Amino acid sequence: MNRLALFDCDGTLVDSQHNIIMCMDDAFRRAGLDAPSRSATRRIVGLSLVPAMQALLPEADPALHVQLAEDYKAAFHRLRGKGLVDEPLFDGIVPALDALAQAGWLLGVATGKSDRGLDLCLRHHGLHDRFITLQTADRHPSKPHPSMVEQAMADAGAAPETTVVIGDTSFDMAMGVAAGARSLGVDWGYHDAEELWAAGAYHVTTHPDQIAKALS
Numbered sequence: 001m002n003r004l005a006l007f008d009c010d011g012t013l014v015d016s017q018h019n020i021i022m023c024m025d026d027a028f029r030r031a032g033l034d035a036p037s038r039s040a041t042r043r044i045v046g047l048s049l050v051p052a053m054q055a056l057l058p059e060a061d062p063a064l065h066v067q068l069a070e071d072y073k074a075a076f077h078r079l080r081g082k083g084l085v086d087e088p089l090f091d092g093i094v095p096a097l098d099a100l101a102q103a104g105w106l107l108g109v110a111t112g113k114s115d116r117g118l119d120l121c122l123r124h125h126g127l128h129d130r131f132i133t134l135q136t137a138d139r140h141p142s143k144p145h146p147s148m149v150e151q152a153m154a155d156a157g158a159a160p161e162t163t164v165v166i167g168d169t170s171f172d173m174a175m176g177v178a179a180g181a182r183s184l185g186v187d188w189g190y191h192d193a194e195e196l197w198a199a200g201a202y203h204v205t206t207h208p209d210q211i212a213k214a215l216s
Helices: 016-029 038-044 048-058 062-081 093-102 115-124 147-156 170-178 193-198 208-215
Strands: 001-008 104-110 133-135 159-169 184-185 203-204
Touching: 001 147, 016 038, 016 062, 038 048, 048 062, 048 170, 093 208, 104 147, 115 133, 133 147, 147 159, 147 184, 159 170, 170 184, 170 193, 184 193, 184 208, 193 203, 203 208
Parallel strands: 001 104, 001 159, 104 133, 159 184, 184 203
Antiparallel strands: none
């Protein structure tokens, strides 16, 4: 079986916090609501948009959750149209991907982003062709459902025992566990190390240069 390293995107490969907070604030303002705190927004990064809005406003009408999700996407499109989307790679990510590829790992992404958003992000950084499988919220239930991991493994010819899910949130860790894979936490994203351990991480790294060793 092939070995698959399956990465989250936001908070793991790229630092998209500024964009996410701006778009969330815009969506809530358009609905006439107070924007959530930054800490509350950070808590839901990684979920698909409608479940994220449900987590932020659990008592609200489902129609409002859908509208907020649509307004969030519209805000992101406006930012991108103005050239204001800023999703820098975390320092050390490219060498980490190089090291894994050289060690024989196949690479993939499983993210709460849309197909379009992920494609634009990866192409902007010249990384799109490094990944053999790209799984997004457009085609799967929200994390921590294992669907994205299961499809990625099928694409890569990998098995749960040869797959590692790499991410910065408890949703990523729980998704990997649900699929029977190992889950490797990274502590430079949105959830702290204690939460990653509690959600099933077998190890938590503090810098991308530790990823290859953690997978060896």
